[in-house]
Amino acid sequence: MAAAYSEISPNQLMRLIGTPDCPQIIDVITDEDFALDPRLVPTARRVSHAQIHELVPELKEKRVVVICQKGKKLSHGAAALLRTHNIAAEVLAGGNFAWRSAGLPLVPVAAIPEPIVGSRWVTRHRPKIDRIACPWLIRRFVDPAAQFLFVPPAEVTSVANLFDATPFDIENTFWSHRGPLCSFDVMVEEFKLVTPAMTRLATVIRAADTNTPVLAPQAAGLLAFSVGLSRQYKNDIDQLEAAMPLYDALYRWARDGYDESHDWPAVTQ
Template identity: 40%
Template sequence: MDTVSPDPSISPAELAARLGRADAPLVLDVRRAAAFAAGDRLVAGTQRCDPVDLPAFAREHAPREAVVYCVYGHEVSRDAAQALRDAGWNARYLAGGFEGGQDGVDAPQDIVRWRSKAPPRLRKRPDLGVTGERPSRWITRARPKIDRAACPWLIRRFIDPGAQFFYVPEDQVFGQARQLGAVAFDIEGAPISHEWERCSFDALLRAFELQAPGLDTLAAIVRGADTSRPALAPQSAGLLALSLGLSRLHAQDDQAMRAAAEPLYDALYEWCRAGQDERHSWQAHAVAAA
């Protein structure tokens, strides 16, 4: 179990730096029902929990690190964080809440700071099963290689951490989608698929109006690998090779291939987000010491 932090709040900048990582905290939207229903956006990677349901939620789930947010970061999220902490969770509330503070109530300098460093958000898409209220379901063709592994990574890390994925023979995708209540992706005619020179990864970013540091760079790498255009990014050829290798290693288990690809995309995203300035120090053809 994580050690409970003595600081009950987290700044928007701190949360933004954690989102999209494998070790990101659980993010809970605890806005009251009317406020939640009125909004069409979520903090990226959010799960919905009505504040009245929080005690039951805390009992039914193993304690872990969590961040809760309400509209302005006042009593609703502070009480929610305290309830989780009382149950043994390492829980904090988002300073300034979803709106980045309340004009006329919070200090102007705090509001400016909170709103300038807001964590990434995404558009709710009830038509794609993504509102934060329940796990979404996605289905695509069997034998994933690039897009069909990259898209689940993007969904799990930024759109819906509880999403479920299904891989089936190509001629069964749409029939199984209807039976399972799943959204088809990366197949012609699906709501999320290739559009001209852009791939399904790009389509997800556009569908959810999702922007986060490094995602555009990663999208170009995926696009180059998935559409046979390695010149789009120097890393595309490497991603293609690694993806084909993973597909061969897990030829009989598509879920295992998807899971094996997650650390690959975690590493690529970390490089895209914060590692591009780092250089390897080995010098070729260095003169040997006498």
């Protein structure tokens, strides 16, 4: 069924998630309904429909998609209220029911560290591949407002404890390598973001991060760009911001362009 005026279909929204064009996704499902299935559309934040007006200042000039259980009164009412403030707000057609019926990814809320919005993560400084890829995944699919701390390896655990941050890509932590899997693989699995595109992307990242280029020929290019960025930037946060478009492009390759190739054929008369 096609989306009506002021609505967006699940597949249309999924095409935006994971890209810089992803809208702000607001879930206004009731507590009772959410308790029956505590999962979120990737990057969604939960807000009561009665408090939607409190988000107006931060949503100004942003595109918004509002979600409820069935895409009816709660989401349409909340979106209409936002539109009275000149906010471009749409409704997910069919709501969470339609999203689930389409077989699209849902992130278990239990997997997201507190706070769900503005989560704080910490890892070793001078990142190369996994420690850039994981923040990209978190920002694009879990928590766009996540903060990332880069500190000396010996200080990661202490900083995590003192600053309420979740450690990642460091030994003996939950969010780290498991057997042949790198930290990015683990996050894809734990956040239930496994799709064909994400599997392709994860293979390239694992190949580059674990020195197994035989897994994916694209790994050599990712390694070269990652090393180059680490040499170009002294500030790890600046490096992360500069690398975000690189991983955006890799994701689009994995989703839409993985079967494209180029050659230089001879011109024949």
